Amino acid sequence: MCGSSCAATRCWKWDIPERFSHRNFLSTNYAIMVLNRPVSQDKVFIENLWNNANVRITVDGGTSKWDNYVRNLPHEMQTNMKRPDMVTGDFDSITEDTLEKYKKQGCEIVHTPDQNHTDFTKALMELYTYCQSNELLLDHVIVLGQASGRLDQILGNIQTLFLAKEQSLLGHSTGLYLLSDDALSWLLNPGDHVIHVPEEIRNNKRVWCSLVPIGETCDSVTTSGLKWNLDNCTLKFGSLVSTSNTFSGAEKVTIKCSHTILWSMKIPGILM
Template sequence: MSWRPLQVVNVKNCENNYAVILLNFSLDFIEPSDENHFYHIWDNASIRIAVDGGANYLKQTFTSCKFPDIISGDFDSIKPPVLEFFKQKNVKIIETPDQNETDFTKAVKVLINEIEQSSITIDRVLVLWSSCGRIDHIMSIVNTLYQMLDYTSIPLYLYNLNASLSWILKPGVEHRIEANEKSSWCSLVPVGDACIVTTSGLRWNLNKKKLSFGSLISTSNEFDFINHKEVKVLTDKPILWSMDIPKK
């Protein structure tokens, strides 16, 4: 399975066959030079979902971007005037009060249902977020990625704008990830279970190595640009791949 990370986030010259989910994280981390990139990603998506308080930042910060198609969540974070504003703009409001799932998990299910009902072709989902937040929220986001492996075949990418990209690699297939010479780090972190992992194209490769919490996890690894143009990964269990996406 081939992965081209820069193509995933480069939406300027591609068909808009992707969806965007904006999580409830502050967008204050976005520098002015990154705002146009946000607008390109958000405005060109086929489906746009704001999760709960994520709509606050659309209303307050990105006033010239397109409205979301859907706002979903248990609505404990969205400000009442913001919710009312988008209602008046005929944005679809879907309340998901179930506290046994996170708003992100429920938003993915809302998205998949919307795709199935509209017959829109979507080949990837970009999940916009900020890593500046609570560690339990970050862990729950990764847990949703893991859970959704059995729910949809559409890849979900966590994208911290012009900072990093993360997604789950499925087991039992060789993954070939295009290297980027400007990337300074990458990582392989097990999720769910311990993994037996073999790689090539990294500075510190793994040869049928067990990765698990309590033993080894492969963080702060690097690409071997001198000898390889891609990284190959084979794992027997799902694993989280992350890499930095350098400034353009």
């Protein structure tokens, strides 16, 4: 999965690999981050995603969720799982026993008590510091968290997507993606976007996608490659929001937007 941009024309190209294949994992530099929600994806998928990451981070209660997930894997998979590189957060949601366990394993423990930001936002800041210290340039960061449970926390995660963009928390060239169950979400900046849709996705009858304006009206959106395309439409809460859309079967989706919007899409085949 990658996004490339052309600054002169404000055009971005997004390549979503078939089922996040093992080959694609190895072709990019990325970090994986686990938030405080259960891990629901397929065991082999998670094993590949986790073990092939350049940096592995668990965030506060996400450490306990990750520990519980690993302890319930088959023994061989447990022994194959690499330890987190960093455990971070204000530590109000992690047990002392779990924190001590990972400390003994040699994980870097970074306490971030500042309450002006969420643990997710602070974890991105710590990741950026880690990458600078280790001279590591990431293509993207994949964050495991669920879009279910407390609505305020879901909105807080979306806020972090915007903070990462507006304040360059990861620098200017690193993408940030939220993976919730089998849905992948990221921000589309103002400009032109081309999203390549693998055959497995576009031929699946139950896939969906959405374009949602967050925080401001998107004055103009024009698309192709969707079942219900938009033609210079305004997206605004209280008016039109393009949820429960899907793909037309074309190999690519094009989106031209005047303001930042949240794009989400189903990635079939990665759930348990």
